[in-house]
Amino acid sequence: MSEPFRFQLQAKDGAARLGAITMPRGTIRTPAFMPVGTAATVKTLTMDQVRGTGADIILGNTYHLMLRPGAERVARLGGLHEFARWPHPILTDSGGFQVMSLATLRKLDEKGVTFRSHIDGAKYEMSPERSIEIQGLLDSDIQMQLDECVALPAAYAEVERAMELSLRWAERCRIAFGDQPGRAMFGIVQGGAEPALRERSALVLKAMDLKGYAVGGLAVGEPQQVMLDMLEVTCPLLPAEKPRYLMGVGTPDDILKSVARGIDMFDCVMPTRAGRHGLAFTRRGRVNLRNARHADDHRPLDEESDCPAARDYSRAYLHHLIRAQESLGAMLLSWNNIAYYQNLMQGIRDAIGSGTFVSHAEKISASWAQGDI
Numbered sequence: 001m002s003e004p005f006r007f008q009l010q011a012k013d014g015a016a017r018l019g020a021i022t023m024p025r026g027t028i029r030t031p032a033f034m035p036v037g038t039a040a041t042v043k044t045l046t047m048d049q050v051r052g053t054g055a056d057i058i059l060g061n062t063y064h065l066m067l068r069p070g071a072e073r074v075a076r077l078g079g080l081h082e083f084a085r086w087p088h089p090i091l092t093d094s095g096g097f098q099v100m101s102l103a104t105l106r107k108l109d110e111k112g113v114t115f116r117s118h119i120d121g122a123k124y125e126m127s128p129e130r131s132i133e134i135q136g137l138l139d140s141d142i143q144m145q146l147d148e149c150v151a152l153p154a155a156y157a158e159v160e161r162a163m164e165l166s167l168r169w170a171e172r173c174r175i176a177f178g179d180q181p182g183r184a185m186f187g188i189v190q191g192g193a194e195p196a197l198r199e200r201s202a203l204v205l206k207a208m209d210l211k212g213y214a215v216g217g218l219a220v221g222e223p224q225q226v227m228l229d230m231l232e233v234t235c236p237l238l239p240a241e242k243p244r245y246l247m248g249v250g251t252p253d254d255i256l257k258s259v260a261r262g263i264d265m266f267d268c269v270m271p272t273r274a275g276r277h278g279l280a281f282t283r284r285g286r287v288n289l290r291n292a293r294h295a296d297d298h299r300p301l302d303e304e305s306d307c308p309a310a311r312d313y314s315r316a317y318l319h320h321l322i323r324a325q326e327s328l329g330a331m332l333l334s335w336n337n338i339a340y341y342q343n344l345m346q347g348i349r350d351a352i353g354s355g356t357f358v359s360h361a362e363k364i365s366a367s368w369a370q371g372d373i
């Protein structure tokens with residue numbers, strides 16, 4: 001096979017990049033949005049629906065899957081792609097972030113994190129080596145290093161300690177991952193809102209010559225401008241010929257502004273979580289279907305959409321389903337929102353390809369500001 005993991009930069013428009021990652025299980029068109037498939041499912045949607053929205057890759061969560069159904073069990077069942085019937089690329093997180101936000105009785109030291117399951121209280125130890133082993137058992141295509149992400153604001157010394165630990169863990173993950181053609185391991189740049197720490201983290205990870213680089217430690221409570229400032233510090237220090245992944249981001253506005261600063265990959269629970277709570281993303285802005293003003297509105301969310309959830313159902317019906325807490329409501333809005341995000345990404349890719357990204361981003365943002373829609 002040709003190069004088993006290849007990132008091609010196809011065009012640039014300012015700092016925005018158009019590219020493609022080619023892997024054995026398929027090609028990921030960048031800038032890319034990765035729907036979050038936490039427990040081997042993109043909540044409420046079939047994988048055919050997810051694929052139908054244009055997604056090239058989904059995200060799986062190591063923390064959830066190691067607890068239930070268990071990494072060894074998923075391996076016995078043929079790996080995550082077979083288990084969940086998603087034959088395309090999957091990126092798995094290392095579990096670190098989830099452990100620190102979901103597990104109880106967590107302890108973190110040089111060797112890794114120890115914690116109790118939020119499901120049954122069982123005790124687990126997660127070292128950098130075990131995190132890579134689990135991601136391999138899941139048959140993950142893009143694996144993440146184990147890292148420590150600190151919530152912001154945080155003291156400089158705390159951010160520095162976590163960043164240096166994450167660098168030592170990156171090296172241990174690099175060694176544990178070894179050489180797996182067709183798979184990739186990404187490093188995660190840490191450093192909080194401190195330019196000097198971001199610079200050190202980026203340069204040390206760059207020297208490890210990894211296949212791709214995530215920017216972590218952001219979208220953890222800081223203002224959007226702080227996040228964007230850290231991207232302007234970090235992205236220029238990362239190798240231009242490697243993909244850059246901004247973790248946990250974000251709203252459509254976050255994505256436009258982060259693409260403009262050199263980010264290639266995104267993941268966020270926003271479209272599916274908001275959908276389950278009745279919030280619809282549309283070309284003209286957000287629509288809260290819980291609101292009674294939709295009770296008699298026979299219009300669909302977007303008559304021009306290629307997604308049935310946006311085109312074929314009245315707002316009145318969606319309002320009814322959400323108010324009645326019918327599961328079809330959560331499914332249709334999650335479907336609409338994932339389709340909206342994928343259409344947003346396709347528009348971004350087309351604009352970078354034609355050198356019109358700046359005006360495209362302005363047009364998209366202006367269309368949201370139409371208020372009452």
Ligand SMILES: C=CCOC(=O)Nc1nc2cc3[nH]c(NC)nc3cc2c(=O)[nH]1
Pocket residue numbers: 059092093094095096097144145146147148149188215216217218219220247248249267
């Ligand atoms: C798939 C992700 C790979 O996860 C890891 O292995 N570690 C990791 N995950 C993060 C997830 C985040 N979500 C947000 N905001 C919603 N900020 C995040 C920051 C990190 C981070 O610094 N590290």
